[in-house]
Amino acid sequence: MRSTSILLLLLIFPLLSHGQARNTKRKSPSTYNLQNREANKFLEKQWWLGFKAGMNWSRANVDQTYDVISPTNYSLAEKQYNNFKDPGITASLEITFYYKGFSFSLQPTYRNSNFSYSTHYEWDDDEEPTNRLELDYNQEQRIDYAEFPLLVRYDITNTRLRPYVQVGAYYTLLINANKSVEVSGIDYASGGTNHFTDEPIIVGAKDLFAQYQWGLMGGVGANYHLGNIRINLDVTYRQGMSLANSTENRFANQKLSGVGDAMDDFKLNSFAIMAGVMFPLRYLSGDFKSLDF
Amino acid sequence: MKIKPFLITLLTLLSATSCLEEQNPAFDEKAFTKIYDNTEFDASYYPIDVQQTSEGGYLILGGRRLENSSFAGIYILKADKLGNFVRDYDVDESYVNPVGDFMKIGATYYFLCMDPLTLQTHIASVDMNGESFTAIPVASSLPYPAAASTDGNSILALSYNHVNKESVVSVIATAGTVSASNGYSIGAGEGVEQPLVDHFLRTGYQFPFQVGQSGSQYFFNGFYNYTFSLVFVDLSQNNPTGVVQGQQDDGGFSALLPLSGSTFAASRFNFGDNYLLPNVDLNTSGISSSTDLGGFSLPELDQNAVVRIIRATIQSQDVLVYGCNTKSNQIGLYFYNASTGAFISSQYLGYSYPFEISAVKQTAEGDLIVCGTTYVTGRFPRFSLIKIAGDQIHL
Numbered sequence A: 001m002r003s004t005s006i007l008l009l010l011l012i013f014p015l016l017s018h019g020q021a022r023n024t025k026r027k028s029p030s031t032y033n034l035q036n037r038e039a040n041k042f043l044e045k046q047w048w049l050g051f052k053a054g055m056n057w058s059r060a061n062v063d064q065t066y067d068v069i070s071p072t073n074y075s076l077a078e079k080q081y082n083n084f085k086d087p088g089i090t091a092s093l094e095i096t097f098y099y100k101g102f103s104f105s106l107q108p109t110y111r112n113s114n115f116s117y118s119t120h121y122e123w124d125d126d127e128e129p130t131n132r133l134e135l136d137y138n139q140e141q142r143i144d145y146a147e148f149p150l151l152v153r154y155d156i157t158n159t160r161l162r163p164y165v166q167v168g169a170y171y172t173l174l175i176n177a178n179k180s181v182e183v184s185g186i187d188y189a190s191g192g193t194n195h196f197t198d199e200p201i202i203v204g205a206k207d208l209f210a211q212y213q214w215g216l217m218g219g220v221g222a223n224y225h226l227g228n229i230r231i232n233l234d235v236t237y238r239q240g241m242s243l244a245n246s247t248e249n250r251f252a253n254q255k256l257s258g259v260g261d262a263m264d265d266f267k268l269n270s271f272a273i274m275a276g277v278m279f280p281l282r283y284l285s286g287d288f289k290s291l292d293f
Numbered sequence B: 001m002k003i004k005p006f007l008i009t010l011l012t013l014l015s016a017t018s019c020l021e022e023q024n025p026a027f028d029e030k031a032f033t034k035i036y037d038n039t040e041f042d043a044s045y046y047p048i049d050v051q052q053t054s055e056g057g058y059l060i061l062g063g064r065r066l067e068n069s070s071f072a073g074i075y076i077l078k079a080d081k082l083g084n085f086v087r088d089y090d091v092d093e094s095y096v097n098p099v100g101d102f103m104k105i106g107a108t109y110y111f112l113c114m115d116p117l118t119l120q121t122h123i124a125s126v127d128m129n130g131e132s133f134t135a136i137p138v139a140s141s142l143p144y145p146a147a148a149s150t151d152g153n154s155i156l157a158l159s160y161n162h163v164n165k166e167s168v169v170s171v172i173a174t175a176g177t178v179s180a181s182n183g184y185s186i187g188a189g190e191g192v193e194q195p196l197v198d199h200f201l202r203t204g205y206q207f208p209f210q211v212g213q214s215g216s217q218y219f220f221n222g223f224y225n226y227t228f229s230l231v232f233v234d235l236s237q238n239n240p241t242g243v244v245q246g247q248q249d250d251g252g253f254s255a256l257l258p259l260s261g262s263t264f265a266a267s268r269f270n271f272g273d274n275y276l277l278p279n280v281d282l283n284t285s286g287i288s289s290s291t292d293l294g295g296f297s298l299p300e301l302d303q304n305a306v307v308r309i310i311r312a313t314i315q316s317q318d319v320l321v322y323g324c325n326t327k328s329n330q331i332g333l334y335f336y337n338a339s340t341g342a343f344i345s346s347q348y349l350g351y352s353y354p355f356e357i358s359a360v361k362q363t364a365e366g367d368l369i370v371c372g373t374t375y376v377t378g379r380f381p382r383f384s385l386i387k388i389a390g391d392q393i394h395l
Helices: A002-020 A034-043 B003-018 B025-030 B194-201
Strands: A045-064 A069-071 A080-082 A087-099 A102-106 A109-124 A132-155 A161-187 A194-197 A201-204 A212-226 A229-240 A265-280 B032-037 B045-052 B058-064 B073-079 B085-091 B096-105 B108-114 B121-126 B134-137 B145-151 B154-161 B166-173 B178-185 B210-214 B217-224 B227-233 B242-245 B251-260 B263-270 B273-281 B287-289 B307-314 B317-325 B331-337 B343-349 B355-362 B368-376 B380-388
Touching (some): A045 A109, A087 A132, A109 A265, A161 A229, B032 B073, B045 B368, B058 B108, B058 B380, B108 B145, B121 B154, B166 B217, B178 B227, B210 B251, B251 B307, B263 B307, B263 B317, B343 B380
Parallel strands (some): B045 B355, B073 B096
Antiparallel strands (some): A102 A132, B045 B058, B073 B085, B096 B108, B121 B134, B210 B217, B217 B227, B227 B242, B307 B317, B317 B331, B331 B343
């Protein structure tokens, strides 16, 4: 709900800004003069400052699996990861330097990444079919990061609507993390078919995740010029290049290892859809326009 | 070319990358939690003792519920150095009542068990892989083995002779020959025997039987003269040299570790309460009472809690590690200074599902390994093995 409100604000704010912009008649290119050429030269460079926010969806890219349960007479079923299903919110401050179609952008970001996985176990009795228990453990991770992406962007066109491609790298700092484990199952041995769901175990799990990570990122997007400001929409994919879990503290949380949970070695990938607004920081004059049309 | 900005950037990048996580097999070996699960609904396992093997893996000796016997069966599990299950071995029902310690003598791992029909004690052994099981009967009549420990290359055994109603201490070679043995009366009458019967059938309180050496003196923690007592003996004499009496079957010592001379690290139970005695001087040559010894009372411990004590060097400190069962169904580890008995710190293992201790050991690398029973989903008793990195213990 909160993220929806942010998105609405982002959409409304540029429209209001546009309404307040000077309603000066645009000069045609044929009216170029010396002043226009100076303006064009001036417009080859620009600093932009803006804010954008949106949603992200994460995927745990498992390098190596770990388990607390070590079966003696069966093969352990793989953890089922729910990739790109649990949304999180993302918000960035964007500082961009534009030069002749290329932009260099630093985007300090708050990113909330969520992902979950589940495991399934069964116990039965060959001689007594009602002696049977099925359990599902659903583990949810909610992780908050401060992220520092550095991107190079190329504007594909030089029009009011400017699609672009961008690539870069990011470095993240872990802010906080929580894990919850919910156990549900079917107990056939209690005299009937007893479906049950236990109260989830929710624990602070900052020690179980990597304090720092880095990764590569790339994406596409577009800026739409409204007056002197830009409305921005982009889609970015992040590819984690270092582990997102703590290898040393994997079994350190007794509340989680006690119920059979151990984190895999994994890298965290995600894609984000964000919308925002950018403001130019360099003005030639009071009636400056960030575009030459 | 300006070198300074380049160096600053390089140092920043190096600093940033040095903090990154990467796969580290060393961490995988230093700390883990493992629960050895079995899909059988009515399977029940309880560990007795654990040994680290020479290649870094672990051998766990335990018991299991048998369909056709009132006694516990024998179950041996081999795990690798990461704690992962390698193999297990269900010893057939010809041998029952496994008894620790799980003793390493040479390259072989020994424990005591018994024949369910003759009740005779057998010396059982496996190799480091938990294979090549053999069991040979002890040459003299020794029914109902209750506890064992090493005595050099021999085995020191405590057993219960139900015919003579005696606690019997014996020194047995691994080949089965008995070099010394003596019995000490538990007292006459059926009432005194009932707790022992319940113990061996696992239908009642599991008494903390123990046998060992303190200097040149043998001791056993068992029944003597109607009371669960700590008894110091000379196997050449028919009467004990010293007795620290308990409270019939309601009190006595729950664990003992000789430190030096007559000084012990011990714990005792008394009508459900527990007292830790990290540095206690015991009367080894007369009659005394354990209730006079006081001790640190820990209300958090389970009634008549199972306690294990080891002496370990952790982070260069000589410490006593007490492993105890708590009322909150966790395993509590309590660390004391081995010289002074002063409390250092505590740590708790397990959560949500009950965990009960069977053994705590220090590994060759200086880490701690805690073996116990956990009840998976709160229902199924299974082995658990928890390894704690020595440098992560908060002392």
